[in-house]
Amino acid sequence: xxxxxxxxLFALGLLGVIVRRNMLVMLMCMELMLNGxxxxxxxxxxxxxxxxxxVLVFLVFVVATAEIxxxxxxxxxxxxxxxxxxxxxxxxLKG
Amino acid sequence: xxxxxxxxxxxxxxxxLLNGLAGNRLGKRFVSIVGCxxxxxxxxxxxxxxxxxxxxxxxxxxxxxxxxxxxxxxxFEIAFYFDRLTAVMALIVTGVGSLIHVYSIGYMKDDASxxxxxxxxxxxxxxxxxxxxxxxxLVLFVGxxxxxxxxxxxxxxxxxxxxxxRAGKKAFITNRIGDAGFLLGMFVLFEAFGTLDMDxxxxxxxxxxxxxxxxxxxxxLLFIGATGKSAQIPLHVWLPDAMAGPTPVSALIHAAxxxxxxxxLVARMSGIYLHAAEASAIVAAIGATTALxxxxxxxxxxxxxxxxxxxxxxxxxxxxxxLGVGAYGVAIFHLYTHxxxxxxxxxxxxxxxxxxxxxxDIRKMGGLARRIPVTFATFAVATAAIAGLPPLAGFxxxxxxxxxxFASSRGGSPLLYGVVAGTAxxxxxxxxxxxxxxxxxxxxxxPDTARHVHESPVAMTGVLVILAVLSAIGGFLSVxxxxxxxxxxxxxxxxxxxxxxxxxxxxxxxxxxxxIGAVFLYGGNGERAARLAxxxxxxxxxxxxxxxxxxxxxxxxxxxxxxxxxxxxLRLGDQRILDGSLNGLAALGQRGAALLSRIQTGSLHLYxxxxxxxxxxxxxxxxxxx
Numbered sequence: 001x002x003x004x005x006x007x008x009l010f011a012l013g014l015l016g017v018i019v020r021r022n023m024l025v026m027l028m029c030m031e032l033m034l035n036g037x038x039x040x041x042x043x044x045x046x047x048x049x050x051x052x053x054x055v056l057v058f059l060v061f062v063v064a065t066a067e068i069x070x071x072x073x074x075x076x077x078x079x080x081x082x083x084x085x086x087x088x089x090x091x092x093l094k095g
Numbered sequence: 096x097x098x099x100x101x102x103x104x105x106x107x108x109x110x111x112l113l114n115g116l117a118g119n120r121l122g123k124r125f126v127s128i129v130g131c132x133x134x135x136x137x138x139x140x141x142x143x144x145x146x147x148x149x150x151x152x153x154x155x156x157x158x159x160x161x162x163x164x165x166x167x168x169x170x171f172e173i174a175f176y177f178d179r180l181t182a183v184m185a186l187i188v189t190g191v192g193s194l195i196h197v198y199s200i201g202y203m204k205d206d207a208s209x210x211x212x213x214x215x216x217x218x219x220x221x222x223x224x225x226x227x228x229x230x231x232x233l234v235l236f237v238g239x240x241x242x243x244x245x246x247x248x249x250x251x252x253x254x255x256x257x258x259x260x261r262a263g264k265k266a267f268i269t270n271r272i273g274d275a276g277f278l279l280g281m282f283v284l285f286e287a288f289g290t291l292d293m294d295x296x297x298x299x300x301x302x303x304x305x306x307x308x309x310x311x312x313x314x315x316l317l318f319i320g321a322t323g324k325s326a327q328i329p330l331h332v333w334l335p336d337a338m339a340g341p342t343p344v345s346a347l348i349h350a351a352x353x354x355x356x357x358x359x360l361v362a363r364m365s366g367i368y369l370h371a372a373e374a375s376a377i378v379a380a381i382g383a384t385t386a387l388x389x390x391x392x393x394x395x396x397x398x399x400x401x402x403x404x405x406x407x408x409x410x411x412x413x414x415x416x417x418l419g420v421g422a423y424g425v426a427i428f429h430l431y432t433h434x435x436x437x438x439x440x441x442x443x444x445x446x447x448x449x450x451x452x453x454x455x456d457i458r459k460m461g462g463l464a465r466r467i468p469v470t471f472a473t474f475a476v477a478t479a480a481i482a483g484l485p486p487l488a489g490f491x492x493x494x495x496x497x498x499x500x501f502a503s504s505r506g507g508s509p510l511l512y513g514v515v516a517g518t519a520x521x522x523x524x525x526x527x528x529x530x531x532x533x534x535x536x537x538x539x540x541x542p543d544t545a546r547h548v549h550e551s552p553v554a555m556t557g558v559l560v561i562l563a564v565l566s567a568i569g570g571f572l573s574v575x576x577x578x579x580x581x582x583x584x585x586x587x588x589x590x591x592x593x594x595x596x597x598x599x600x601x602x603x604x605x606x607x608x609x610x611i612g613a614v615f616l617y618g619g620n621g622e623r624a625a626r627l628a629x630x631x632x633x634x635x636x637x638x639x640x641x642x643x644x645x646x647x648x649x650x651x652x653x654x655x656x657x658x659x660x661x662x663x664x665l666r667l668g669d670q671r672i673l674d675g676s677l678n679g680l681a682a683l684g685q686r687g688a689a690l691l692s693r694i695q696t697g698s699l700h701l702y703x704x705x706x707x708x709x710x711x712x713x714x715x716x717x718x719x720x721x
Contacts, residue, residue, distance in 0.1 A: 018703050026699075087699055094697030 002043040009036030022085050023075050027068070034064055099144050100175035101160045103185065104224045106137040110217035118210025130213030131196040134220055138189035145182045153179060153580060155294070157230060169289060176230035176294065179581050183427055183574060184227040184359055187434045188352050192220050194558045195347040198442050201554035202343050202449060212252065212341070219245035223352055227359060232281050232291040235360070239277070239324065242353045243270045249348060250340040259339040266333040273323015273330050277360075280316030283308055297366030310367050314374025317364060318381075321357030325411045328385045332645055334408055338400040342445030345400060350407045350441050351434040358414045358430050362423040365582055369421070372506070379419020379506055383514040386412025388642070390521035394528070395628075395638045398455050399444045402529050406481065407437060409518060416515055417496045421505035421585035424575035425495045432488035435569050436480040439562035443474035446551045446559065447533060451544055457529065462538035466548045469556040471534050473563035478530045480566040482523035483606040491570035493519060494602045499584075501598060502591040516605060523609020531617045 009032055016029030038060055045053025082089055110133040118126045147156055155178035163171040177185070196216060203212050222241025229235035243266075251263030285291055287308035288299060300310065321327070326334035337349045348354070361368060361378065368375050386409045393405035410433050417426035448455055450467050464471045480487035483494065497519065501512035538545060550556065575584060616624040628635045637643070694705075 014707065018700060018707070021700075091697030094695055 003040060006036045006040035006043065009033070009039060011036075021087050023078070023087050024085065026087065027071055027075065031064070031068065034060075097147070097156075097158065099140055099147065100156065100158045100177055100228055103137055103140040103144065103189075104160075104175065104221060104228060106133045106140065107217045107220035107224065109133060111214050111221060114210050114217060115214035118214060123204075123209055126210045126213050127200050130217060131193065131200065133217065134189060134193040134196050137220070137224070138186070138193050141182075141185045141189045144177050145186065148177060148179070148182055155181075171233060171291075172231070173234055174230035175228040175234075177228065179578050180359075180362065180427065181227055183431060183578070185224065187431055188220065188223050188227060191351045191434050191438050191562075192223075192347060194561060195343050195351075195438060195442065198346075198445075198555050198558040199341075199343045201552040202445055203341060206341075208252070212249075215245055215248045215252070216344070216347070219249065219348060219353070223356075226356055230292060230294070232284065232293060232296075235293070235363075236277065236281065239320075239356060239360075240274065242348070242356065243267060243274070243324070246270075246337070246348050246353055249344040250337045252340055252344070256339075262333075262336040262339040266337050269330050269333040270323045273320045276316045276319025276323070277321075280313050280320065283313050283316065293363055297364065300366035300370055310371035311373040314364075314367050314371035315377060317360060317367070318357075318374060318378055321360050321415075322381065323357075324360075325354050325357030325415070326408050327357070327381050327411065327415060328388060329644075331385060331389070331408050332648065335401055335404045335641070338398075338404050342400065342441060342448060345404070346438045346441030346445065349404065350437040354407060354411060355414070355430045355434070358411065358418065358426055361415070361418045362427055362582060365418075365423045368418070368423075375419050375421065376506055377419075379416050379500075379511060382412045382415025382417075382419055383500075383511055383518075384412070385409070386416065386518040387514050387521070388412075390518045390525065391638055392641050393525040394521060395635060397458050399447065399457050399460075399529065399533065400441075400455055402457070402525060403437070403440055403444060406440075406522065406526065409522060410437065410481070413493065413496050413515065413518070416500050416511065420499050420503035420507045420511070422495070422499040422503060422575070423582035424578040424584055425492065425499055427578060427582070428574040429492035429496055431574050432480070432492045432566070432569050435562055436477040436487075436489055436566035439473055439477035439559060439566050440481065442555070442559055442562065443470050443477065446470040446555055447474075449551050449555070450548050451540065452547055454540070454544060457532040459539050459541065459544075460533045461536045461540070462534070463548070464534040467550045469550060470559060473556075473559040474534070475530060476563040477566050478526045482526050482609055483519060483602055484610075485603060486567075486570065488566050488568070488570035490602070490606070491573075494599055495575065497602055498595060498598055499587075502587045502594070503585045504588050505585040507585075507588070516601065519602065520605045520609050523606045524612050525609075527610045527613035528617050531613055532621075536617075537620070 013029045013031070013033030013036060016032065017026050020026055020029065038057055041053060041060070042057050045051075045057070078090060079085060110129050113129050114126055118129075144156060148154075155176055157174065157176055159172050159174040161173040163173055165171070196213070199212065199216065203209055206212060219242060222238045222245055224238070226235055226238030226242060229238055247263045247267040250266050251260045254260040254263070281291060284296055288296055290296070323330045334349060334354065338345050340349070368378070389405045389408035389412060393402050393409065396402045396405060410429070414426040414429050414433075417423070417429060446467065447460070447463065447470060450463070450470070451460065454460070476487070480489040483490045497512060497515055499507055500515045501507050501509065540548070575582075616627065640646075694701075
């Protein structure tokens with residue numbers, strides 16, 4: 001049951017990343033995907049009654065926090081430049 | 096267990112190391128003492144070895160210096176072997192070698208690379224002694240290659256001159272061709288016997304015909320090696336060019352010792368040749384052809400050293416004739432007398448060149464007999480010796496060769512005798528021509544050369560006198576008789592036995608005939624010779640051009656090789672195939688990258704979609720194959 005919820009979360013997030021163009025919304029969708037995966041991790045840890053799995057979840061939280069703490073400022077800096085939230089405007093970053 | 100032989104070989108090596116590493120810092124006096132002293136000591140050691148040998152009644156002295164390596168249960172050792180044949184060779188090498196070292200003190204005294212010269216000369220002696228003392232073919236081969244190296248270094252001694260450096264290369268490369276044959280012969284022998292020890296191989300052959308290996312095949316392969324080292328047709332082209340080196344080097348390496356290595360090799364492996372009638376016939380045929388061929392060239396050459404070089408080739412041909420008819424001891428006998436008179440001739444030529452300040456053209460000499468009397472006297476004795484006038488050394492050895500070429504039951508024939516006798520006549524002719532043009536008649540020198548003509552220092556003339564005395568009396572030591580237990584002489588066809596005295600008289604007549612012919616043609620102002628040359632312009636041009644062998648090799652071998660190297664290996668192989676395949680790969684990468692880079696649009700949505708597609712595809716794949 002929980003696995004189904006996790007998959008639903010992941011699928012929703014993925015759909016959001018692919019169809020939405022607003023950068024902040026895309027970031028939130030990615031968090032959704034991450035949480036889906038995290039949920040599956042806890043569920044499996046529960047099923048296997050593995051303490052290590054349960055602890056690992058906290059590690060993932062910490063890493064996710066650090067990652068978003070970098071991603072949000074990047075988006076902020078980009079928006080300051082062009083005053084647009086639409087991702088298509090930044091295609092010239094491809095290098 | 097004595098170490099005499101290791102000492103004998105090691106002394107010149109020590110000289111090489113001392114002179115080569117420290118010679119320039121320690122001054123000429125030191126170099127001379129080390130460079131000449133050690134070979135003289137080595138000569139003493141060789142005499143000691145000979146005494147030991149005699150004390151043991153001729154049983155060979157064997158000495159293992161160092162176990163080189165063991166491969167698959169077969170051990171390869173640096174072992175020395177001293178029997179009667181080695182004794183003769185070692186004494187010639189160290190004896191004549193020491194004399195020439197002493198001569199070099201005078202000849203090279205103003206050369207800037209004095210230490211380098213003596214280092215090379217000592218290196219040569221070291222390798223030559225390895226060659227003659229080696230117990231197995233492997234050690235012999237190390238010496239064989241080593242003397243080739245020393246020869247290369249000394250021919251190109253004055254390497255600032257591109258021609259001389261090129262002559263060195265020519266000698267080395269020509270020798271490599273012969274060495275290939277030698278190596279193949281060694282492989283065949285090792286395959287058949289599992290050893291390269293020469294006494295074992297000879298013993299196996301003497302025990303009767305060996306089924307495992309064709310004696311003629313081995314004999315011919317080894318003889319190919321010998322033709323390279325001993326300058327026989329078709330590999331003779333390097334020796335005349337080798338005269339680019341300093342004259343004492345020509346005397347030591349390219350007349351007295353190294354070039355006779357091929358003769359030594361065949362004599363040493365005589366066990367094989369006794370069972371190889373075809374190989375022996377080839378040896379005799381090549382020897383006779385070379386002897387005649389080189390003698391005809393020598394008649395018209397005008398460079399004093401070139402005449403002597405062709406004469407050396409011709410005399411080596413004589414030795415191979417003796418080997419081919421089974422008279423191995425006689426070949427070594429001629430080798431031994433030849434070492435004396437040819438060294439004397441070369442050193443005499445060196446003295447003449449020294450006196451004339453570097454002039455080598457005999458057309459610009461003449462009338463030197465009074466000006467440099469010691470050189471003249473010794474040169475005359477050596478000339479008479481090589482021409483075969485009795486009772487000088489060359490008479491005995493050459494007469495025996497002629498006799499066995501005629502009467503040996505192992506391939507002697509009137510035809511062979513005819514060729515060799517004709518060559519003997521030519522030899523006497525061109526040698527007296529050389530003597531006449533150099534020392535007699537009116538002088539043809541440039542005036543300021545003539546003013547500076549001077550007799551050489553005692554270090555040089557003393558050596559000349561010693562060698563002249565040896566050329567005069569050396570023939571009384573019967574080397575073939577001494578070697579008989581080791582290298583028995585072939586039996587003589589009984590019906591011909593009564594002709595022996597007649598042939599001796601014919602030999603003497605031939606020598607005198609050459610002398611008279613030369614005096615007749617070149618006496619006076621030499622106009623008879625000039626008229627003769629102008630009557631046969633084509634013949635003269637062919638002889639003067641040395642039968643155009645070099646030119647033929649250039650057309651037939653060198654240029655096709657260049658062509659193949661340029662067109663096939665360079666342009667097709669290297670530039671087209673190798674470079675082409677690499678450039679093609681690089682171009683493929685570039686094109687592919689250009690094509691794929693279109694996908695990189697900068698749209699993150701596309702990327703994400705592709706990632707998802709990839710994940711889905713890989714999941715599907717693992718689902719199906721899981």
